[in-house]
Amino acid sequence: MVQAKTWVLKKHFDGFPKSSDFELKVEELPEPKDGEVLLQAVFLSVDPYMRNFSALSMKEGDVMIGGQVATVVQSKHPDYPVGSHVVGPHGWRTHTVCSGAAMDPVLPDWPQDLPLSLALGTIGMTGMSALNGIEEILQLKKGETLLVNAASGAVGSVVGQIAKIKGCKVVGSAGSDDKVAFLRELGFDQVFNYKTVGSLEDALRTASPEGYDCFFENVGGHYSTVALQQMKDFGRIAVCGSISLYNDSKPQTGPYPHPIMIIKQLKMEGFLQSRWNHKNQECMKRLMAWVKEGKIKYREHVTKGFDNMPAAFMGILRGENIGKAVVAV
Ligand SMILES: NC(=O)c1ccc[n+]([C@@H]2O[C@H](COP(=O)([O-])OP(=O)(O)OC[C@H]3O[C@@H](n4cnc5c(N)ncnc54)[C@H](OP(=O)(O)O)[C@@H]3O)[C@@H](O)[C@H]2O)c1
Structure with a gap:
């Protein structure tokens, strides 16, 4: 027994x-x-x-x-x-x-x-969330600019690296200087510590004055509201998570939808990685290959x-x- x-x-x-x-x-x-x-x-x-x-x-x-x-x-x-x-x-x-x-x-x-x-x-659930969020939801294209928050975490760190493999400019934010140094090691183009920048709005604008084609959203709340303002017209947003809200005793209530979504004609879609469970083996093989080639570090x-x-x-x-x-x- x-x-x-x-x-x-x-x-x-x-x-x-x-x-x-x-x-x-x-x-x-x-x-x-x-x-x-x-x-x-x-x-x-x-x-x-x-x-x-x-x-x-x-x-x-x-x-x-x-x-x-x-x-x-x-x-x-x-x-x-x-x-x-x-x-x-x-x-x-x-x-x-x-x-x-x-x-x-x-x-x-x-x-x-x-x-x-x-x-x-990296070769499991969180890596596949990054891969499918980028390919299935954002349909990220070469030359585009992508923003990812909680960027040094399990999902965000893979998001940024896949976007670099696809030939994109990547902006990432994280909550400590050590985390930001890690993002530089991973090859992110622009990085900042969102806890010490003072103005999130200015930090996002400085990192990409021309705005963002794609936003891989892990955090939600205030961050989301600020980032939406700096999307380009027809920008796409993959809502993977909203960790800043998970510990709220009372759920926050908007206002939704944000008017900027209409003005800029943005497309926002939430997803669960389990939607693509039928292709887990294929996704894991691709992630494994990138890890072996040194294109994805962990x-x-x-x-x-x-x-x-x-x-x-x-x-x-x-x-x-x-x-x-x-x-x-
Ligand atoms: N949709 C799906 O299928 C799916 C799958 C996996 C994960 N997710 C979601 O994706 C997000 C990232 O997951 P993960 O596995 O990468 O997380 P993780 O590696 O566990 O990292 C979480 C990071 O989130 C940041 N964080 C924690 N509390 C925060 C707060 N109150 N405000 C802002 N940032 C906070 C912290 O980094 P900083 O120091 O940088 O703040 C923390 O290190 C989460 O929202 C998670 O729920 C969704």
């Missing part, structure tokens, strides 16, 4: 999450039946959506949602041999008994020198120990991470 540690949502978040909102529990798992596997988590993902979705899709007492990379330690499923690795939405748990539904094998031929945790980040913010999941999660909401935040079990 295997014992799994799990983190459950003890109390719905009210404003910024607190340690006391989470509870560590131990549960006994049954033996896998035919068609099932026993998984042992190796890396777990902490993502902003866990804050956003918890209120919408979770009850108190539920195991926290989220992706993980796991090793198959027992198998009664022909497609998942013992010792192989999978990525799946198994939540904040050290061990899981499940069927193969909803999980993907980690790409075959995963290079020895690349950490498996990238299957949660950094990770690794927290050690399953017991530190809540701290790691609260850390991203405080902006402690550069690159993808993961927990190594």
Whole structure:
């Protein structure tokens, strides 16, 4: 009998999450039946959506949602041999008994020198969000100017690099000087620390006086209102996230739509990466190829120990991470 540690949502978040909102529990798992596997988590993902979705899709007492990379330690499923690795939405748990539904094998031929945790980040959900946001929503074209905020995070850092691969001018903002230095290392054309610039409006205008064709929006709220003013006519906006609003106890209410959207004839579309789950393998292969060629660089913010999941999660909401935040079990 295997014992799994799990983190459950003890109390719905009210404003910024607190340690006391989470509870560590131990549960006994049954033996896998035919068609099932026993998984042992190796890396777990902490993502902003866990804050956003918890209120919408979770009850108190539920195991926290989220992706993980796991090793198959027992198998009664022909497609998942013992010792192989999978990525799946198994939540904040050290061990899981499940069927193969909803999980993907980690790409075959995963290079020895690349950490498996990238299957949660640059070569996983957040990298694919960047890729699909750029190609499917923005349809970014060579020579265009793209703005991305939360640019040193898991999604933003890949957005900027893909836009450079596509021959675009990239402007990125982030919340510390170290983060801004990282964006320079990644080859962003113009970068600034939005917390110290004084005027966000001036910083955006200085970075691209001619305005923006595309805006990859991760933050929302005030940032969004200011950035919309500086879009070019017929600009496109991919709304990937609105992290600045996730901890609001009371949702903000607009005014929407902003008049500038009409005057400039802007196109704005929200998306969930899961819309393109059917092409995950193809997207991961493309991201892997860019990483191997050195065209996409990555950094990770690794927290050690399953017991530190809540701290790691609260850390991203405080902006402690550069690159993808993961927990190594
Ligand atoms: N639509 C989808 O399918 C999808 C998929 C993945 C992610 N997302 C969304 O994309 C966005 C970025 O995700 P990620 O995984 O890249 O995040 P991440 O790596 O965890 O980084 C989050 C970053 O957001 C910034 N941040 C945190 N609180 C903030 C606040 N109150 N105001 C402004 N910035 C704040 C911080 O950077 P600074 O220091 O620079 O502020 C922080 O490091 C999030 O909104 C997330 O919900 C959406």
